Amino acid sequence: xxxxxxxxxxxxxxxxxxxxxxxxxxxxxxxxxxxxxxxxxxxxxxxxxxxxxxxxxxxxxxxxxxxxxxxxxxxxxxxxxxxxxxxxxxxxxxxxxxxxxxxxxxxxxxxxxxxxxxxxxxxxxxxxxxxxxxxxxxxxxxxxxxxxxxxxxxxxxxxxxxxxxxxxxxxxxxxxxxxxxxxxxxxxxxxxxxxxxxxxxxxxxxxxxxxxxxxxxxxxxxxxxxxxxxxxxxxxxxxxxxxxxxxxxxxxxxxxxxxxxxxxxxxxxxxxxxxxxxxxxxxxxxxxxxxxxxxxxxxxxxxxxxxxxxxxxxxxxxxxxxxxxxxxxxxxxxxxxxxxxxxxxxxxxxxxxxxxxxxxxxxxxxxxxxxxxxxxxxxxxxxxxxxxxxxxxxxxxxxxxxxxxxxxxxx
Numbered sequence: 001x002x003x004x005x006x007x008x009x010x011x012x013x014x015x016x017x018x019x020x021x022x023x024x025x026x027x028x029x030x031x032x033x034x035x036x037x038x039x040x041x042x043x044x045x046x047x048x049x050x051x052x053x054x055x056x057x058x059x060x061x062x063x064x065x066x067x068x069x070x071x072x073x074x075x076x077x078x079x080x081x082x083x084x085x086x087x088x089x090x091x092x093x094x095x096x097x098x099x100x101x102x103x104x105x106x107x108x109x110x111x112x113x114x115x116x117x118x119x120x121x122x123x124x125x126x127x128x129x130x131x132x133x134x135x136x137x138x139x140x141x142x143x144x145x146x147x148x149x150x151x152x153x154x155x156x157x158x159x160x161x162x163x164x165x166x167x168x169x170x171x172x173x174x175x176x177x178x179x180x181x182x183x184x185x186x187x188x189x190x191x192x193x194x195x196x197x198x199x200x201x202x203x204x205x206x207x208x209x210x211x212x213x214x215x216x217x218x219x220x221x222x223x224x225x226x227x228x229x230x231x232x233x234x235x236x237x238x239x240x241x242x243x244x245x246x247x248x249x250x251x252x253x254x255x256x257x258x259x260x261x262x263x264x265x266x267x268x269x270x271x272x273x274x275x276x277x278x279x280x281x282x283x284x285x286x287x288x289x290x291x292x293x294x295x296x297x298x299x300x301x302x303x304x305x306x307x308x309x310x311x312x313x314x315x316x317x318x319x320x321x322x323x324x325x326x327x328x329x330x331x332x333x334x335x336x337x338x339x340x341x342x343x344x345x346x347x348x349x350x351x352x353x354x355x356x357x358x359x360x361x362x363x364x365x366x367x368x369x370x371x372x373x374x375x376x377x378x379x380x381x382x383x384x385x386x387x388x389x390x391x392x393x394x395x396x397x398x399x400x401x402x403x404x405x406x407x408x409x410x411x
Contacts, residue, residue, distance in 0.1 A: 166179075
């Protein structure tokens, strides 16, 4: 297989040498003559651990050019690994990508067989759709994909050889065969997804890493002002692999409720104010939670339903605890916006059937409980929207059997 690499920085060179090591023929392209000259002499233009010996050993599988038009061989796939630096404001500058695409289009638009074009650079959501439109008149000549890189400088070679996940965004199943060949040692780690998902994952990862750094640093400030060893605190925090360092809670859906999360986040925030510290992440956790509730409320109001059914009310499933339940707050907000609500909760509704005083107790906490149902079917019938908070697939099927016309929104 012949592979082209446009852009020979950290990502491009690491990608190039990884494929060269597997025995593929690789053609590296960069407009910077200094980079081309150094690589042609088996010398890296930058330092990256473990790459120099690889360049010396597999240089026979690599050729270097300052322009893709200089390559005489037919390429099976071209990886674009050029930089996308910050542009105006917070946008990305895609000029290097656009220049690369123009070169590829000019050289290969009349190719006898289609050529794969794969982007590795960080790009905004929607970029691949625009590139698809750019090649619309030559759609039989080019097959597009997006294969974002997740390489850390200082550990790039290990990251590309031992990836946790390989993401490939595409709209053409023909890409699967070539990627399964390129990443044959890690086929089970390949995720073939739509373009927009693949475009967002890189920024999502990096924002999460940035959040972790800033959260830890804000905690260290609190520790410092309270004479607490931040290293010991973080060590205890990291020791919990079930809740803290895991997928627990890291699932997009409904805002958190209950007494603990909001209370303790407020406590940490108050500590910062007492010590005159600025901790924007910790201080805005509860604000973010409330804003997400407002987002969900506004999303429902835009649909203009006459009636909305809640299939759960407690702040956590399989309890009867409605303290600070965001579901109750949402129901109250919708009702105040003249939208009828029907409330159902498996645990609470069963308790009400057994003990009427339970209903009185609930109503004393909020008038909205006047609209609670003990019969699930009646709660679903003649409703426009059903809100589902757990057992999404199973409950959605049950709801649609009762009311086929209802809209089901899962959180």
